[in-house]
Amino acid sequence: MLLDSALGSFIQYIETERRLSKATVSKYYDVLAEFNAFLSDSCQVKEIELISHLDIREWQIQLSEKGNTASTVKTKLVCLRSFFKFMRRQGWMSVDVMSKVVTPKTSKHLPVFFTEKETVNIYDSEVFGDDYEGVRDRLLLRLLYETGIRLAEVVGLAERSVDFSACTLKVLGKRDKERIIPLENEILHTIKCYFSLKRQKSFGSEVFFMRSDGTPFSRYDVYKTVKKYMSLFSKADKISPHVFRHSFATHMLNDGADIGAIKELLGHTDLSATEVYTHVSRQHLKDTYRHTHPRATKKPQ
Secondary structure (H helix, E strand, C coil), X not given: CEHHHHHHHHHHHHHHCCCCCHXXXXXXXXXXXXXXXXXXXXXXXXXXXXXXXXXXXXXXXXXXXXXXXXXXHHHHHHHHHHHHHHHHHCCCCCCCCCCCCCCCXXXXXXXXXXXXXXXXXXXXXXXXXCCHHHHHHHHHHHHHHHHCCCHHHHHCCEHHHEECCCCEEEEECHHHCEEEEECCHHHXXXXXXXXHHHHHCCCCCCECCECCCCCECCHHHHHHHHHHHHHHHCCCCCCCHHHHHHHHHHHHHHCCCCHHHHHHHHCCCCHHHHHHHHHHHHHHHHHHHHHHCCCCCCCCC
């Protein structure tokens, strides 16, 4: 089977059957197109059955020589593994060519999160105005922190996502999987005030977050808003909407929340994705001990 046809079938599979996000599908496509170009130019291979683990190793070496980090190379190999697994399941390949490919080791980094003291500012700070933009921006930051929802999920919210009687927020996550997140009365009141200001502006759209000109908030708008305010409040190494998600999980775990409950609130399909926050929590305890216990910094006599 020609590689071009195989790639097309795989992309269609992850779009229609696995229902991956557009961003993820685009990432897969870019990686596989790059691999396809390498096979054609450097190995003169155009058929699936002729690909060997040596071709993949050579591509891996080329990626490193071009300056790709170990993390980037690892991500691209993950895409290849999914592709070749699909090929074998379809019966188009009989050999697992990835079995002899060694994935580069990468250093593990704990998630960056805002401190609880820093997040207090999104409630108490006077930098938010009382006009439409100020109320909207403050609500955006609070919603990110109090629900832990992803950037794409925020952009996809509609007014009907909020159930005021049940005090919940319906979120459409990865692979169109719905989950329900509880909301506190205080933020529900803020949402009502925000919706009232939207009505005054006569915005016809049901999209939750809107620009002042009546157009929907984009991913960039969310990112820019978070960066604008949290740069004033936080000294975190990284500032982005996703850091609020890390903060949501870390703070809940530090306050004794069950990790299984956090998994459901975050919309993780695998508990291992949530368990990374236990490492953050342990590190938090170590740092607290190191900075507060009177004997923690004493050297042995």
